[in-house]
Amino acid sequence: MSASRTERLLNLLIALLNTTYGLRRSELREKVYHDTSGSDTAFGRMFERDKNDLRQFGFDIEAVTDTGWEDDAATTRYRIGKESNRLPDVQFSPGEWAVLLLASQLWERAALGTAAADALRKLQASSTLADVQLPVGVQPRIRPAGQAFDDLVGAMHSQHPVRFDYLAGSTGQEEQRTVEPWGLGSRFGHWYLTGYDRSRRAARHFRLSRFTGPVTVLNKESYAPPTAFNIREALDQLPELPLRTAVVDVREGRLLALRRRACIASEAVQGTPDAGFERLVLSFRDSDALAEELASYGPDAVAIEPRELVAAVRQRLRGAAAFCAAPVPSYRFSDPTRTPTVRKRTSEDQLKRMLQLVPFLVHNQGLHIREVAARFGITPEELEGDLRILICSGLPGGYPDDLLDIHWEEGHVYITEDLDLKKPVRFTVEEACALLTGLETLNGLPGLAEGGALESVTLKLMAAAGEQGLRAGSLSGPAVGPADSAVLETVRNAVRTTSQLRLVYLSAQRDQVSERDVDPLRLYSLDNTWYFEAYCHSAQGLRNFRLDRVQEVRPNGQPASSHMRPEEGFPAKLFTPNDDDTTVLVQLTRQGAGLADDYYAERVAPLPDGGLVAEIRFGSTAWLPMLVAQHGGAARILEPSDLAQTARNWIEAALTRYGG
The missing domain is CATH 2.30.30 (SH3 type barrels.)
Structure with missing residues (x-):
């Protein structure tokens, strides 16, 4: 969408909002489009595209026809109702605002993080934001399962089937699946997709960690999900894996974290460990999760039983060894620095932002331009570009009283003519899901439900979201309450x-x-x-x-005797860079690419196969061979060369204990 098209859509929206009788296509063509091309067909296609774009932004365009003229396009009039597509006014107490802020910041990454921020700005435009502080010690986050999560959420809400390669847990075989996605939720420490498997002709659950390739959205197909489907209820029917016993040999004096969960094997366990090792017994449910942990321990731990656990660890180590031995690909860092998870802004983003900006300014008169820009996550220069487009937009004719009137004095922004854009557009499905799922997830935090703010804000938000809020049952986050x-x-x-x-x-x-x-x-x-x-x-x-x-x-x-303060910004980072950090060059496959964000990569170089090379700073590098072994062929170290060799030696020593 070009800048001129952004302006045209904004002017079309204002014209359709400010007409009671409706405007014919010929009037819109002359007064809004200023089209003199003479091609009715070309104009018709452009007008239909623009109508579809406005519908995607949440505006219902009504076609009005006079009796007896239903089939005459020349007499059809178009308008947008002033209230039918607007977010209702809703007021929140300071306690409710605090809960809303937590819910909006819950999604660490992914499209839902952007949707939650958009939803919060819409609420700020219909209700004055109270001066609140987040509760001390309550900053929960949800980390969705990579790009597959975003793709599945988009397909689910637009009701398109998806296709992906999947490693079946029952057979260990990779299969291609075509699924109608109904819901996404977290259980037992994993994200699951629930939907209708077309090849099996039945509803199935799919663990996202077993996706072996990208998700393909079948945009030309559609489906209808079950009425009032609730992913939380569906996953409640998913049985937890049975508790089982594993036998593991562990090097004496090592792996204290593993020993905390284990006990010394009794004489009933057959066999004798090698010299320098102890035989331990562990309880576990998920063999994949335990295999990942044991692989990371390299030669310091050896799985003995059950057989499937031994095979899973060996397979992961062989995958890591094969990846470490593969040729180094050609790559190039195109950007000097990298900001994780921030995609390039488009003109669609700009128009959506401007539709949020006008009602926000109406309800927050006189804010400094820097504060407004910070609220919208853009630079003051980008904000001024938005404002310059807005002040040139208005009703057909372009008379001074028919234009949006926005001005800024000494950096403070005021709006005196809003042309019926003063109320924010209703929530999209993604925005409603992001906030309502976040509120539901917060219910597990100790002390937060006290006082009723969480319950009351959820009821208010459900009422404001309307029909879109009913679809929030398609998403469910993990339990975020602490174990202790x-x-x-x-x-x-x-x-x-x-x-x-x-x-x-x-x-x-x-x-x-x-x-x-x-x-x-x-x-x-x-x-x-x-x-x-x-x-x-x-x-x-x-x-x-x-x-x-x-x-x-x-x-x-x-x-407290230090004058240190928390690192600026939210969320807090797990790793704080220091001047003496080691810069490590890591190659990641498509499945492991999310690690670049997990470890705050400073630069990335995309690879043709969907993987990337990332430049990451680490304060300690001694544990990185464990990381390579753990991810079983999804990550390897390229530089420094001595660290890469250490990782290879670590994996080879581990494989030797499994027979090579």
Whole structure:
């Protein structure tokens, strides 16, 4: 969509909103399009495209015909109702705004993160945003399952079937599936797609981690999902995998995190471990998850039973070895720096933003241009470009009183003529799903449901979303409540009172337990794994600690003694770059490309097969061979060469323990 087309669509929208009787195509062609080409066919195609675009932005275009003239296109009049497509006015208390802010920030990445931000801006344009602060120690996040998640959400809401290659858990064979997607949800630590499998002619569940290729959306086909389908109820019927027992040989004195969950094998377990190893017994449910963990331990752990677990670990290690031995592809970093997950903005984005901008300015008169730009996630220069288009837009004829009247004095923006664009457009399906699913997910956080703000804001949002809100049942997030609420509350109180904590902590990367004094700064989560950021007096810097690896924690009676503050911005980062970090060049396959965002890659070079080469900074590199082994052929190290060789040696040593 070119800039001129953006202006044309905006003028068409204003004209259709500000007519009661309706405007004929000939009037629109002359007064809005200023078209003198003489080709009725070409104009007709352009007009139909523009109508479809306005419908996609949420505007219902009504065609009005006089009795006896139903088949005469020349007499058909077009208009847009002023209220039928608008978001109802809704008011929120400060407590409800705090819950809404949490829900809108829940989606760390993916299209739903953008949709949630758009929905929040629409609410800010219909209700004054109270001056609120997020609750101390409550910053949960959901990390969707890569590009497949975005593709499936888009196909689900537009009701198009999808096709993908899938590794069946029952047979271990890769198969192509064509599915009508009904819903996406998280259970047992995994994302699942539920839909109608056309080849099986039945409803099926598909784990996104078993997708072996990209999702293809069949845009020329459509389907009708079941009425009032609810993914949470569907996944409640999914049985949890049975609890099973694994036998693993572990090098003596190593893998403390694994030992915490295991017990020494009894004499009933046959066989004797090799010298320097101990035989342990583990309880597990998901063999894929345990195989991924055991593969990362390389030669320090060997799966003995059951047979399928041994095969899964061996397969993952062989995949990693094969990828490490593959030729290095040609690549080129085109951008000097990289901002993760930010796609190139389009003219469609600009028009959608301007339709949010006018009602936002109406309800927030006098904000500084820098603050407005920050609210919309753009630069002040981009905002001024939007405003220049808006002040040239208006009713046919272009008289001064028929134009949008926006001006800024000393950087403060005011609008005095809005031409009936003062109310935001109703929620899209994605926007309603993003916020309502976020609110449902927050229900598991301790203390948040107290006071009724979560329940009341959900009811208000459902009423405002209308029909679009009913489709929020197609999406369900993971449980985000912490496994140990006592540890969370201890850390949260220390953050609130700026107190110091004495910590006994198990570092899985260093494979050791240490005691340290820390000044906790904030708590946050990634799916159902909780962390807290703190100034560590032993390391003399900011560190992130997993709550489930805290063995003991207590106040030491001292106030927080550092002047450190949390890293700016939301969400908090798991990895804070330092000047002495090592820059590592990592090649990722299409399936592993999401790791570039997980580790905040500074530059990426796309590859023809959908993979990429990423430049990532790491404070410690000793654990990176574990990362390569863990991902079983989805990641490898290219540079530094000695680190790449260390990873290869690690994997080869592990394979030797499995017979080569």
